[in-house]
Amino acid sequence: MVQHTLPRPPAASIICVDAGVLIPGRGPPIRNATLVAEGTRIVFVGKQGSIPSRYAQLESTVVPFLLPGFWDCHVHFFGAPSFATDIVTSTPAALAGARSARDLAATLNAGFTSVRELGGYGAQIAEAVEEGWLAGPNIYSSVSMLSQTAGHGDAREEDMAVLCSKMRQNMPFYICDGVDECQRAVRTMVRRGASVIKIATTGGGSSTDELQARQFSDAELTIMVQEAEMAGLAVAAHCHGKEGIKAALRSGCRTLEHASFADDACIALMKEKNVLFVPTRTAISFALSHPQAWTPENYRKIVQLAKANLRTYTKAIKAGVGIALGTDIGLSATTLPLHHGMNGKEFVWAVKAGLTPLEAIEAGTARGPESLMTNAIAHVNTAGDESSDGEPPLTKVPKSGQLNVGFDADFIAVSDDPLINIAVLAQPEKITHVWKGGKLYKEPGKPVSIL
Numbered sequence: 033m034v035q036h037t038l039p040r041p042p043a044a045s046i047i048c049v050d051a052g053v054l055i056p057g058r059g060p061p062i063r064n065a066t067l068v069a070e071g072t073r074i075v076f077v078g079k080q081g082s083i084p085s086r087y088a089q090l091e092s093t094v095v096p097f098l099l100p101g102f103w104d105c106h107v108h109f110f111g112a113p114s115f116a117t118d119i120v121t122s123t124p125a126a127l128a129g130a131r132s133a134r135d136l137a138a139t140l141n142a143g144f145t146s147v148r149e150l151g152g153y154g155a156q157i158a159e160a161v162e163e164g165w166l167a168g169p170n171i172y173s174s175v176s177m178l179s180q181t182a183g184h185g186d187a188r189e190e191d192m193a194v195l196c197s198k199m200r201q202n203m204p205f206y207i208c209d210g211v212d213e214c215q216r217a218v219r220t221m222v223r224r225g226a227s228v229i230k231i232a233t234t235g236g237g238s239s240t241d242e243l244q245a246r247q248f249s250d251a252e253l254t255i256m257v258q259e260a261e262m263a264g265l266a267v268a269a270h271c272h273g274k275e276g277i278k279a280a281l282r283s284g285c286r287t288l289e290h291a292s293f294a295d296d297a298c299i300a301l302m303k304e305k306n307v308l309f310v311p312t313r314t315a316i317s318f319a320l321s322h323p324q325a326w327t328p329e330n331y332r333k334i335v336q337l338a339k340a341n342l343r344t345y346t347k348a349i350k351a352g353v354g355i356a357l358g359t360d361i362g363l364s365a366t367t368l369p370l371h372h373g374m375n376g377k378e379f380v381w382a383v384k385a386g387l388t389p390l391e392a393i394e395a396g397t398a399r400g401p402e403s404l405m406t407n408a409i410a411h412v413n414t415a416g417d418e419s420s421d422g423e424p425p426l427t428k429v430p431k432s433g434q435l436n437v438g439f440d441a442d443f444i445a446v447s448d449d450p451l452i453n454i455a456v457l458a459q460p461e462k463i464t465h466v467w468k469g470g471k472l473y474k475e476p477g478k479p480v481s482i483l
């Protein structure tokens with residue numbers, strides 16, 4: 033036997049938390065529970081009396097309610113004060129990154145330890161978070177949103193395609209037309225570090241196109257989904273109108289974002305195909321209550337989609353469609369009422385739309401990683417497991433969003449019972465502790481800071 037002479041890595045730090053109630057993200061809450069994490073993984077979850085003897089001597093942090101770190105499945109780190117495509121594309125990347133430092137800290141401080149970023153500078157700034165320069169959540173980014181010419185991500189400038197592709201600048205948007213360009217666009221996102229692919233299959237409230245306008249042909253959508261799945265990535269579709277929703281479903285997109293005008297047939301197809309619905313109610317309700325933030329043309333569309341979106345949300349819950357919480361928060365401006373760190377409001381909307389508090393918590397925790405799974409992985413639900421022939425599945429989906437052995441050591445403590453009052457999850461001051469990757473980032477009297 034070969035003797036190992038390499039120096040051993042330092043012993044992983046061990047954390048022990050005793051909770052009055054532990055809400056695991058999926059499954060029933062456990063009273064008087066203990067969680068132990070070693071390094072970046074959870075190694076024990078169970079009743080306080082059943083802790084293995086090797087952990088029995090650990091000093092524990094005592095909290096009333098312990099939950100998995102939250103997932104927001106739809107954010108943007110634009111670093112810009114407006115969603116308007118021309119404002120986003122004209123914001124220098126360094127300025128956007130500098131502004132995002134505060135947004136990252138605010139997100140983590142609100143208990144959100146992971147985000148799926150669907151267009152923005154997330155893939156770039158994630159490196160600074162991983163290196164420890166900045167405090168922030170785990171970021172799973174699409175890099176750009178892919179859009180057709182004259183589509184939702186087109187700022188309608190003549191040189192838009194050049195602007196989006198040069199020197200890794202202006203990465204939030206990327207224009208592609210025709211099967212070949214669409215295929216290359218997905219490959220480009222993979223090369224730039226995408227964890228998910230984001231496409232727009234209809235117009236949008238913040239752009240100059242119409243909500244009902246169908247975007248990308250079936251052939252373009254099919255090649256993009258196929259190419260994404262070859263790289264092990266899921267596809268998220270921005271959509272409002274019925275035709276674009278149906279096209280996204282036909283082509284095999286994994287999540288539908290907004291899906292405002294989904295009718296009963298669309299909802300039945302969502303259920304049948306086991307796709308996840310990301311309603312983005314926080315940003316939509318903000319948009320509706322702030323007409324002054326929009327041009328009259330944009331606001332006309334926002335009124336139309338906001339009503340329809342809530343109706344769809346309620347119907348989708350009744351039909352048993354899987355819900356993953358996402359806010360569509362993305363602005364960097366401290367003077368606006370919608371900013372990073374308000375992500376927890378989505379829990380309140382979920383309960384208003386018909387989920388129980390426990391279901392809403394699952395939608396904002398255990399469902400999160402499922403929004404990154406290709407349909408093939410989601411259907412067999414074996415992320416991280418080897419197949420019978422020993423080949424690991426092609427997936428970058430983290431084991432996260434649940435308080436279970438083997439999962440990421442991302443968990444938070446809450447001062448009040450969210451099963452009685454879900455609104456406590458929308459108040460960052462009620463999130464007393466935040467651990468991410470086994471490291472404590474927030475404790476009473478010490479909020480997450482950007483330094």
Ligand SMILES: [Zn+2]
Pocket residue numbers: 106107108150360
């Ligand atoms: Zn969005």
